[in-house]
Each structure stands twice: as C-alpha cells, then as structure tokens.
Amino acid sequence: MDKLSFLEVIAAIAVFVSILLAVFLLTVKTERKLENRLFAAFLIINSIDISGLFMHLFVDSYNLKAFKISAYLLVMPLFYLYVNAACYNDFNLKRKHLLHLIPFILANLILVPRLYLAEGAAKEVFFKTMWHSPEMFFYQIIGELQYFFYIIAVFLILIKYKKVYLENYTNSNTLLYKWLSQLTLIFLIIHVCIIVKNIVRYTQDRDLFIWLNIVAGTVFLLSACWFILKALNYPELFRRIDSTLQPTKDFAETLATEDKFDEAKNVQIEQLRNYMVEKEPFLDPSLTIQELADQVEIPVRELSVLINHHINQHFFDFVNEYRVKKAMTILKDPTKKEVTVLEILYEVGFNSKSSFHTYFKKYTNQTPTVFRSN
Template sequence: MDKLSFLEVIAAIAVFISLLLAVFLVTVKTERKLENRLFAAFLIINAIDISGLFMHLFIDSYNLKTFKISAYLLVMPPFYLYVNSVCYSDFTLKKKHLLHLIPFIVGNLILVPRLYLAEGPAKEYFFNHMWHSPEMFFYQLIGELQFFFYIIGVFMILKKYKKIYLENYTNPNTLLYKWLFQLTIIFLFIHVCIIFKNIIRYTAYNDLFIWLHILAGTSFLLAACWFILKALNYPELFRRIDSTLQPTKDFAETLETENKTDETKKNQIEQLRNFMVEKEPFLNPSLTIQELAHQVGIPVRELSVLINHHINQHFFDFVNEYRIKKAMMILKDSTKKDITVLEILYEVGFNSKSSFHTSFKKYTNQTPTVFRNS
C-alpha cells in the first residue's frame, strides 16, 4: 500500500468514527443535549473536512469540492461554543452566535467570481491552480486568524472556569479543566501539522506533504477514540458553573473599602475556623461556598474574600485541608485499621480517589497508605 492509499484509509476510518460518535451524541438520552449536539456538529464538520482526502474518488463537482474545503472555516466555532456549554450551566445558543458564520461566508464569497460562477475550462483551470491564487491566499489568512482567535478564546474560558471553580466549589471536576485543556492542545497540535503541511504544499517536498497529512489525520482519529474512552470511563466528568459568578479579585477591592476593620476580619476568620471544626460542613462532598456562607452566617462575597485573600487559599484547598486532617486522624486511629482508604476518602467528604490522593500528598508529601504505616 502506497502513502496516498494509506492516507485515504486513515481518512476514511477517521470519518467513520467521527460520524458514528456524532450519531451517538445526538441520539443518546441525556440532560446535556446542547453540548452533545455542538460536539456532534464539530465532529461532522471535521468529517466533511477530512473526507476531502478521498472525496475525489466519488465526486467530480468542482463546486462541491471547493465548498468542502471551505467547511474548514466552520470547524472552530462549534468547538468554542461546545467549551462554553460544557463550562457554563446557563449557556444557550442565541441569534448573535450566527456571527460565527461570517468567516465561512466571506471565504466562499471570494471564490464566487472565478470558481462558483465560472464554467468549463476556466473553472477547471482555477480549481487545479487555486492554491496559488490570491483568493486562496486570502482564504488561508482568514482561516489562520480565525483558528487562533478561537484557540485563545477557549484558553481564556478555561482559565476563568478553573479560577471560579476553585473559589466556589469543593471536589471540583478539575478533570473537566484538564480534559478540555488536553483536547484543545491536541487540536492545536493537529493544526500546527496543517500549517506545516500548507507551507510544504508550495515546495517540492511532496513526500513530507503527504506524511504531514497522515500525521494530522491519524492524530484526529486518535483524538476521537480518546474522547470515546473518556466518555465511557468518566460519565460524571462534567460539572458546570454559573457564568454570572465572578473571580474574587473582581469584587475584593470594593469589599475592602467598606467598613470592615482588621479586628472584624480576624473575628470572622476565627468564627469560620471554629465552625469548620465543630460542625464539619466539609463532610458534604458537594459543598459550595454559597452553602457554607449560609451555614456560617457570613455574606458569600465576604466569605470568598476572607478565604481567598486573607486566609490566602482557594475555597477548594481550604475545605480539603479539613478533609485531609480528618482523614489523617482516622488513618492514625488504631481502632479503625480495618477501614480501607477508599472508605475513608468517602467518609471525609471526597468523592474521587484521584482527588483525595492528590490533595493528601499535597498536604502531607505522602500517600495515605504510607502515612498510615509510618
């Protein structure tokens, strides 16, 4: 099998898996219909884009082939919207999101005079030489600007999501942040391969051009398979936040200017610490800062500033510190040697083995088992 045939096989498999996963996402019964449909749209558009590697075997229409090429400009918008829908529980599609179609529309409009409206030899000549035309240079420029605009946008969303989650929730699905971050890095890597491939297109290194095609196609195929494995192994992966929540730094200065003396803050911190020890609210695995504020009787924004600025910890670390301390007591209790580490982590408020081990090692520099036996 030569390299071109191998590339066509890889592309066909990638298209098949992408479409299969898209069908599953659209038909599966779940409350998260919007995010599933957005990711399905992302997969379908990618499948259309990749199908160009073997489309020539079945389709002769120059217009259809060119329209397929322009589908690349529709790849990133659904991924960007998907990340929004996964991170924010109140995200909905609105008419303004139709603006994401502008690059796709512009990219096709510039091809109208010399391709879509052309006929006969003129159309054939332009299609066969279009990658050296001003129109396609402008198209590629739009594509690169669009891609990095969305990639930067995705990283900004993830950065805000992680910060707000750590400040407002315990046992957060940092898995979600890590997973989306990893997924974005994979797509960035694939795109870098595509950039090099497009550069090599204008050189005499045809073999390298094909191998970069194969690398990009294989990477996308593996990414689709990886997504399936993640969905199967971590069905509880997603816990979203309200987009109206703000990072503490956005309102900390305002609260600091109010009449809150150092003595008042000191008393509130002491009140909070006593409450954590006596009432043990951290045993609730889904405790949020809003719930703790209600229980301890401190306004939620004041509590957020107390923990994140005056105690200098994220809410996540603040609560998990008490969980770890309680776990340490149980691990060292000779009367509770029969209780397994897994039972202990659930007892003290964790609901994830990986989260417990990460927090325990961060606090003690030891694993729970080593600590128990030391």
C-alpha cells in the same frame, strides 16, 4: 500499498470513528444536550474537512469540494461554543452567535464569481490552480486569523473556569478542565501540521506534502479514538459553573476598601474555622461556597474574599484541608482499623481515590497507608 492509498485509508477510518462518536453524542440520554450537540457538530465538520483526502474517489462536483474546504472555517467557532457550553451551565445559543458564521460566509462569497458561477472548462481550470489564486490566499489569511482568535479565546475561558472553580467549588473532579486543555493542545498540534503542510503545498516536494497529510490524518484518527475512550470511561464528564461567577480578584479590591476593621475579619475567620470543625460541612462532597455562605450567614462575595485573600487559600484547598484532617483522625483511631482507606476518603467528602491521595500527601508528606502504619 502506496502513500496515497494509505492516506485515504487513514482518513476514511478517522471519519468513520468521528461520525460514530457524533451519533453517540446525539443519541445518548443526558440532562443537558447542548454541549453534546455542539461537540457532535464539531466532529462532523472535522470529518467533512478530512474527507477531502478521499472525496475525489466519490465526488466530481467542484462546488462540493470547494464547500468542503470552506467548512474548515466552522471548526473553531463550534469548538469555542462547545467550550462555553461545557463550562457554563447557563450557556445557551442566541442569535448573536450567528456572527461566528461571518468568516465562513465571506470565504464562500469570494469563490462565487470564478467557481460557483463558473461553468465547464473555466471552472475546472480555476479549481486546479485554486490554491495559487488570490481567493485562496485571502481564505488562508482569514483562516489563520480566525484560528488564533478562537484559540486565545478558549484559553481565556479555561483560565477563568479553573480560577472560579477553585474559588467556589470543592468537588475534586477537575476532569473537565484537563479534558478541554488536552483537547485544545491537540488542536494546536494538528494546526501546526496544517500550517507546515500549507507551506509545503507551494513547494515542489510532493512526497513531504503527502507525509504531512498522513501525520495530520493519523493524529486526527488517534484523537477521535481518544474521544471515544473518554466518552465510554467518563459518561458524566463535566461539572459546569455559573457564568455570572467572577474570580475573587475582580471584586476583592472594592470590598477591601470597605473593610475598615481588621479585628472584625479575624473574628469572622475564627467563627468560620469553628463552624468547619463543629458542623463539618466539608463532608458534603459537592459543597460550594454559596452553600457554605448560606450556612455561616456571610454574604458569598465576602466569604470568598475572606477565604481566598485573608486566609490566602482557594476555597477548594480550604475545604480539602479539613477533609484531610478528618481523615487523619480516622486513620489514627484504633477502633477504626478495619475501615479501609477507600471507605474513609468517601466518608470525609472526597469522591476519588487519586484526589484524596494527592491532597493527603500534599498536607502530610505521606500516603494514607504510611500515615496509618506510623
């Protein structure tokens, strides 16, 4: 099998796997379908893009081939919208999101005179030399500017998501942040391959160009298989946050200027710590800062500043510290020697073995088993 045939096989398998996952996402029963539909659309558009590696075997239309090339400009807008939908439980598509279509529309409009409206030999000649035309130079400029605009926007969303999550939630499942971060890094790697491939396109090194296509296709295939494994192993992957929540630093300074009595803050901190010990709200694995604020009767913003700035801990760490202390007490209780570590971690509010071990070791410098045996 020569390199071109191998490339076509890799691309065909990648398209098949991606379409399979897209169908799964579109048909699986879930509480909120928007993010699944956006990710499915993202996979389908990527499949259309990579199908160009074997499309010539089945399609003769130059218009369809050109449309396939321009479809790449829908990839990053869809990924950006997907990240928003995955992170924020109140995100919905609106008319303003149609603005994300502008680069795609522009790229097709510049091809209208010399491709879509051309006929016969003129169309064939233009298509064969298209990558050296001013139109495609403009297309690549648009593509690169668009890509880096969206990749920066996605990273900013993830940074805010992680900060808000740690400050407002205690569920130790941070799988969403890891999944989206890994996904974004994979796209960066694939895009670097595409940039290098496009540079090599204008040289005479056809073998290197084909090998770079093989690398990009293989990475995409492996990524699609990884998506499948994630979907199967973590069907309830995400925990979203409210987009109206802001990082504490955005309002901490304002509240700080209003706080004139340090002694009052100390009293609040003491009352909060007493409440945590006596009422043990941390036993709820899905405790949020809003729920705790309602229980202790402190405005949620004030409580957020109290914990994140005056106590100098993320809400996430603040609550998990009490969970670890509770676990330490149980582990040292001689009457509970028969209770397993797994049972204890669920009892104190953790919902995964790995996160419990991570926080227990962070707090005690020992594993739960070693701590219990000492």
